[in-house]
Amino acid sequence: MLRETGLVSASDLPSLDQLLRTPHMAALMEQHGRSRVTRLLRGHLQALREQIQVSPLSREALAQAVQGDALVVAVEQAMQAEEGRRLSRVFNLTGTVLHTNLGRAVLPEVAVNAVVQAMSSPVDLEFDVASGRRGDRDARVRSLVCELTGAESATVVNNNAAAVLLLLNTLANRREVVVSRGELVEIGGSFRIPDVMRNAGAKLVEVGTTNRTHPADYTNAMGPRTALLMQVHPSNYTITGFTAKVGTAALAALAHERNVPLAVDLGSGSLCDLRAWGLPHEPTVQEALAAGADLVAFSGDKLLGGPQAGILVGRADLIARINRNPLKRALRMDKMGLAALEAVLALYREPELLTQRLPTARVLSRGVDTIWEQAERLQEPMQQAFAPEYRVDVARLDSQVGSGAQSEARLPSAGFRIQSAMAKRSGLNRLAKRLRQLPRPVVGCVADDALWLDLRCLDPEDEAAFLAQLPGLSA
Structure with missing residues (x-):
């Protein structure tokens, strides 16, 4: 019971069962289920209990806090907070196309449809319809990858780090792998190639120096315990100046002289010549195989433009050994990823x-003039949304590929330079936060006393949705 006068304590709170029997809670439970409403209401009562322990409430304040409408609002707000923690669509205006933190490659519609089909009905994932027997889940993807790359065989796992881990554990467990010091890269999230090798059971043998490695460095390091030579494409950094490295063809010749395979980790990987998209040349999977690599590993969600995947291509005997490793099952792709990857690979035909x-x-191939025209088209409504506190100017920008791909490549782009009329950086940080709090968050970059919004990744079809939520900045 509530006290008749004065302040109340936590013991004066109504019981959970008492509140659940009220008409307001009954209506909520009918809509959302008893379990969820009970859990959230219990949390709200606990918060009230802790609040009262810190600062006791008056009888009137407590009565207001536990009356029906207030409890409904509290529970519904808790539900909204839970739903807000789900994966949400964002506008990527950072200027980084393949942004790791924003999910990397966006899938094409054919891949999305393939995923929906795989999720919504039984599919012949590991079933051979012709024979009526168990099938191979990688078969369709394998045939496509081999068709596109000319490889003898292929296998797929859930990401490229897993592909490297699997090949090393299969071919070099308790044996030595020779790698140039200049290729011992950190691949993001503090994961490093030497760590992957060590956890695969392989012993790393570093050769050369950070900036220069020669053929003799490899031959001098090879011995009876050498399992393979490995070449890692340092796509997320560049060493310039007094440098030397051994090319794939020369390294393959050295490996084959000693009857050991050469494995190449291409990282972001590419199946086509990026110069056609206005980008610098990127070594392709086909080129690595043609140069003599026995195995090539690359990602599915970077330059390939598909789902997260690690793809291994190369000699059929080595791929067969890799597929027999029990780790393959632990690292395999699920049906949704395989459906998306198959659909994306088919586009490369x-x-x-x-x-x-x-x-x-x-x-990646959008022309700067097209993006500039888009920026000019959107400038006036942008200025209206940000005025009078901020000034919005169209500006030339430089986009980047992202996800470790082509670290030096800059894509001429355009977008907005937003500056505070008060010339305070703190105001820009607040604005950036407000943009991230919109129903579909807008992610830009604060630097050099301005908030920069690069429009390279803003699909013209999304312009209306982008502008429609901007009035919410003043809410």
């Missing part, structure tokens, strides 16, 4: 149409 059909290709 018609490479001339990739910039129309594959979002990654379309965004």
